[in-house]
Amino acid sequence: MVELPPLEIPEDGKLADNITWFARALRTAGLPVGSGRVIDAIRAVETVGFTHKPDFFYVLQACFVSRPEHRIIFAQTFKLFWRDPQYLEHMIAALSPMIRGVQDEQKAKPAQKRAAEALLDGVERDVPEVEESEGETEIEIDASRTMSREERLRSLDFELMSNAEMAAAKRMLTKLSLPIKPLKSRRTHLTANGRMIDGPETLRAAMRQGGEIQKFAPKARRERWPNLVALCDISGSMSQYSRAVLHFLHAVSNEKGAGWAKVHAFTFGTQLTNITRHLATRDVDAALAAAGAQAQDWEGGTQIGTCLHQFNRDWSRRVMGGGAVVLLITDGLDRDDPDALVAEMRRLQLTAKKVIWLNPLLRWEEFAPKARGIKAMLPHVDSFRAGHNIAALEALADAISQPDDAGEKARLMALI
Structure with a gap:
């Protein structure tokens, strides 16, 4: 087995130094950690103590985490930093896809790649050359690095992207267009x-x-020209996908000559939030930051039926006139009454010219409409398509331009 270089983490046992290094790793991973929070964390740990590791974990989390979506990144960075050697081995393998090995046994989970990148910054992960000899097993090489970077990003799941990959994907999303023909x-x-x-x-x-x-x-x-209305699920299972789609919608709403009369965007989890006015901000990072601050239910639960009822009651007449096209971005995993969800979906379909459902669960070949929320919603959409990567969003333009495009709806309806 190839020996990996050690990480440069202080071993002198000084509590304040270790917490400071941990805060730097969190900042690299994307958390807004300032010097004030570091001082608060040191004082909190000295006051509470850390006899048990769970107590230590929750004390630091209370000091460094201020947003729900940062909890996953904090947890992964904590596991990597505070000495879990086997976990560190998995993460190094996940960031070095040249040789099949540990990453085949445990693939990177959401936010693990971002946490690993923050801690392994500057560490050499290239595998040295191995001399061939008779009787030795030939190493199987993964050719993923021979692909162009853009081609690989087009097919990579949003949930599995690292910080650098997501930044590159966002730059690609700003170049996509979603033209519409006039009515x-x-x-x-x-x-x-x-x-x-x-x-x-x-x-x-x-x-x-x-x-x-x-x-x-x-x-x-x-x-x-019709309106484009996007309903984005921001629950825990959909947060990363909705962020990518909202980034794409920001580019569409600010594109000249795309043809849309106006792009309306709503987020929903446990409540419905209209974030349309934020899309008008030219700076996409500022726009999404303001939208995230307004939506208080990021990474929360899912009540699709309740939120659709709010939309149909309060916003449908305002934004659905003139043959609007609706993009519904959700996995369909709902906790509401399925009968109420059917009624709201039927009303949504009747008021829209076309309802296109983007579901990231279609990335799985074995996907079947078994959840009751999916069974309730599927008959009342015009097109059912995947929405987990850039390639799926690129194909969205063809779905909108073709009135008879149903995506995967017919195949899945046969399974109900």
């Missing part, structure tokens, strides 16, 4: 290229010429 209105207007005859205007022109019709006045139907 034909029943209203008409005079135009030289029209293929319809405007009778009243033709008669008015004839009266000005003594009643003789010399030419017909052409007209055509007006064109109007």
Whole structure:
């Protein structure tokens, strides 16, 4: 087995130094940890003590974690930093995908790669060359590194991305577009290229010429642009996917010439939150930070039926006029009454021109609509598609442009 270089973590036993190094790792992993919190943590640990490891864990968590979505990153960084050698071995293998080994037995879970990157920053993880000899087992090489970086990111699950990979993915998402064709209105207007005859205007022109019709006045139907309405599930199982989709929607709402009249965005978990006004902010990081501050139920539970009822009651008439297209981003794992969910989904479908459901659970080939929430929602959507990576969002443009696109709905309906 290849010997890995040790991490540069202080071994002098000084409590304050170790907590300071741990705070630096948390800051590298993405947590907003300042010097004031480090001082508070040192004082809290000295006051409470750490005879039991769980007590030590929760004291530091109370000092360093201020947002629900940071709990997972804190937990993974804590395990790596405070001496779990086998866990560290798994994480080094997960960040070095050249050789099949430990990572085949335990794949990186959400936030583990970000925590490992923070602690392994600057540590050399390249595997040295191994001389071949007779009788030795040939090492199997994973060719994933031969792929272009963008191609690999297109197919990589949002939940398994590291900090650097997510930053690169966000840059790719800003370049995506979601064009829409205009809708034909029943209203008409005079135009030289029209293929319809405007009778009243033709008669008015004839009266000005003594009643003789010399030419017909052409007209055509007006064109109007629909609204795009996004309903994003921000519960614990959907948080990372919804962040990526909202980043994509920010790019769509600020793209000139995409055709959408307006892009409306709502988040839901245990309550419905309208974050549309934040999408108008040009700085995407500031926009999503403000949206996250407004939505108080990030990483919470899921009550899809209750939140859809709030949307249908309070917002449907305001944002659904003119043939709106609805993007429903959720895994469908609901705790509400399924009968109430069916009624709300039926009403949503009746008021929308098209309802497209993006479900990250479709990344699994063995996925089947067994959950009662999915069974209740699936019959009342027009298209059912995956939404777990960049490639799935790229395919969304084709789904919107094709009115008969149903995605995976027909196949899954057969399994119900």
